[in-house]
Amino acid sequence: MSEIRVTVVHALPEAATEIALTLPAGATVADAIEGSQICAQPGLSAVSHGAVGIFGKRVRLDTVLSDGDRVELYRPLKARWKPVRRRPIAKK
Secondary structure, three states: OEEEEEEEEOOOOOEEEEEEEEEOOOOOOHHHOOOOOOOOOOOOOHHOOOEEEOOEEEEEEOOOOOOOOOEEEEEOOOOOHHHHHHHHHHOO
């Protein structure tokens, strides 16, 4: 049975958590998150409800991973980005 190496990452404004792990070939994004136990880290318990991606591209939890993939856990935005971008234009 072959194995793959992946990294699970979650970034907060003050710090980032990065966990490297080895999984069996055919593992999914959900398997990587569960295997990393990143949700057990202090302050990251709400991670399981956010979006996930691989190298900046949003994916589903059942996406099969490849060797070297970086699984990213995204936190919800505090503000909608379009209105924030329009504010400087409105002030001019």
